[in-house]
Amino acid sequence: MKYIAVLLFLFFSSCSKGQDLVEFPDKALADVFVSIDGVQTSFGSVLETHKGETIFIDIWAAWCRDCIKSMPQLKKLQEDFPKTTFLFLSLDKGVDSWKKGIKKYNLVGEHYFMSSGWKGPFAKAIDLDWIPRYMVIDTTGKISLYRAIAIDDYRIQEALKKISKTNTEL
Numbered sequence: 001m002k003y004i005a006v007l008l009f010l011f012f013s014s015c016s017k018g019q020d021l022v023e024f025p026d027k028a029l030a031d032v033f034v035s036i037d038g039v040q041t042s043f044g045s046v047l048e049t050h051k052g053e054t055i056f057i058d059i060w061a062a063w064c065r066d067c068i069k070s071m072p073q074l075k076k077l078q079e080d081f082p083k084t085t086f087l088f089l090s091l092d093k094g095v096d097s098w099k100k101g102i103k104k105y106n107l108v109g110e111h112y113f114m115s116s117g118w119k120g121p122f123a124k125a126i127d128l129d130w131i132p133r134y135m136v137i138d139t140t141g142k143i144s145l146y147r148a149i150a151i152d153d154y155r156i157q158e159a160l161k162k163i164s165k166t167n168t169e170l
Helices: 001-017 026-030 041-051 065-069 071-080 095-104 121-125 153-167
Strands: 032-035 038-042 055-060 085-090 108-112 132-136 143-148
Touching: 026 041, 026 121, 032 041, 038 041, 041 108, 065 071, 071 143, 085 095, 095 108, 132 153, 143 153
Parallel strands: 055 085, 085 108
Antiparallel strands: 032 038, 032 108, 055 132, 132 143
């Protein structure tokens, strides 16, 4: 009976989240974000701009305590992986608070405001349930790391190192 309970637990816990994506669904790619200079662009266009690059995605908000606490480690990650594109996607309540947060925390990278928010096509497509949320996209455009919620998650460095190593071997 004990073994059946363990098996049921494992089964249901593995089914509680969707499968990790290796590609963004069309709905996510079509979602429209706002650039720092006010231009609306699809997420797919943003990725296309960085085709062939390693991309680190940080989904954050200036009001998010965990996001702010991770900033020093994030900046260290930027130092350790200078060839990586750092893409910040904001879930702030408004454009003004988003821009103030970028300036206040001196965030260096490419910035977009997710105007569709938590319930928009992008957030739904990636099963966004917590921020910060980190993702790593490899140089072929595949999602190398789908879900990390802590900047010190060893899988972040592991994914970035693996991509860097693969690129230097080519």
